[in-house]
Amino acid sequence: MAYFHLKLTPPRPSFPHDATAEEMAAMQRHAAYWRQNAETGMAIAVGPVFEREGAWGMAIIEVADADAAKAVGDADPVILAGIGFRFDVSPIPSIILRQASAGAPSNS
Numbered sequence: 001m002a003y004f005h006l007k008l009t010p011p012r013p014s015f016p017h018d019a020t021a022e023e024m025a026a027m028q029r030h031a032a033y034w035r036q037n038a039e040t041g042m043a044i045a046v047g048p049v050f051e052r053e054g055a056w057g058m059a060i061i062e063v064a065d066a067d068a069a070k071a072v073g074d075a076d077p078v079i080l081a082g083i084g085f086r087f088d089v090s091p092i093p094s095i096i097l098r099q100a101s102a103g104a105p106s107n108s
Contacts, residue, residue, distance in 0.1 A: 008057030011084025029077035
């Protein structure tokens, strides 16, 4: 398995402050998609990033390879909606992950 960073670029720098109803509906489907990916364990972290130049989305995922990472981005409802969003996929060659809390339930 390998780790990848996905950067979701919105259709314009002013997004989400001036999002249309169609864009907001797509974003709701987008959030549900990534919640599901987090529940399966494939998505490690997902969320918006707000910078002075504008907002964008990020995800860190664990998948088999770069083709699988691209497929995850391509299947995102905001991409499928064809409303101007795009993903950039970058490999993460090494990653340091925090350990589960001592009191957290284990999977064993």
